Amino acid sequence: MTIDVDREAEIEQHDALAGRDHDVRRLDVAVHDALLVRELERARDARGALDDRAHGGGAVERPLARRRAAPARFTVARDRARQRPPVDEAHRDPRLVRVDAHSTVPSNYVELIMEHLPEGRWGGVGGRKDGVATTVQGRAIAAALGSRFGVGNSTYHHGVEPQEVDHIPFGAYPVAVIRDVGGWDEAITANEDFEFDYRVRQSGRALLFDPRIVIFWQTRQDVGAFFQQYRRYGQGKALVLAKHPNSASPRHLLPAAVVGALAAAVAISPLKPRWALSILAPYVGILAVATVTVSPTLVVSESQRWLPAAFAAMHLGYGLGFWEGAIRRIVSGSRGRVR
Secondary structure (H helix, E strand, C coil), X not given: CEECCCHHHHHHHHHHHCCCCCCCCCEEEECCCHHHHHHHHXXXXXXXXXXXXXXXXCCCHHHHHHHHHCCCCEEEECCCHHHCCCCCHHHCCCEXXXXXXXXXXXXXXXXXXXXXXXXXXXXXXXXXXXXXCCCHHHHHHHHHHCCHHHHCCCHHHHCCCCEEECCCCXXXXXXXXXXXXXXXXXXXXXXXXXXXXXXXXXXXXXXXXXXXEEEEEECCCCHHHHHHHHHHHHHHHHHHHHHCHHHCCHHHHHHHHHHHHHHHHHHHCCCCHHHHHHHHHHHHHHHHHHHHHHHHHCCCHHHHHHHHHHHHHHHHHHHHHHHHHHHHHHHHCCCCCCC
16 A cells, blocks of 8 residues: 655655654553563664764764653653553553554554454464655555565555464564564564564464554665665575475565576577567566556656566565575575675
């Protein structure tokens, strides 16, 4: 789904994402686990440092003073009975709600999640990830991410019905589940969320997608950056499949197959140009059909012209990254990291 905003809203969204003093809703998260408290405190300090650099603060003194005076993006409440009202037993167990960088959530985000988690039947709950764009290329990227040609059967991009899924974006989880499956694998720096969800499902727990739960995610705003993003995703997917071969699905492997076919077509084109053309034609044809189908969702004609490039950047970046990750895994013989 593409969110097209007017200029005034674009400026407000851009400034909010840049960390400026707009009316950004504060989210006070009470966490009753000492380890999680420390992690959140470190994340808060790191975010403050990044905000300082984003405002051009070369020196430490000025940004630090401003950060102390500015309202906190979130607060960490330690586990003291006087800090929270009495709760019933169904709501006593702590939960962790993830909201990644470059994202904003509506005011009822946590409320909707908590409609499901206290039931005890879900290992995690998540919703739809809607792309927010502020540039011509960014709108094309957001449209590509919201289409089935772009992301296949990835429910969290275009699902409209509540259902059990294999992966939820960002997600909210009972802390007991996170501990039980061992947390996120820090050796996998891209696709680590899918790998974590796979272990949750392997533990016998289900993941729920609820389309009412929406997170607004700022896409990459130019096609080159989008290509590099999906290249990293592909590298991460190769590491995940090396660790969990049974986690593969057709949508994970198809981009790598496309890149392999295109590479073969280029290699044989000097000797067998017709064969090369026959290999290229199916993808080019499907790309053209997808562009014509998705273009009406874009009201700006300049964005429509960038749509084929956005599709190609997604597929070729992911496929190339997958082959790079697989080759690196074979050569090094180790799990490695995504750079």
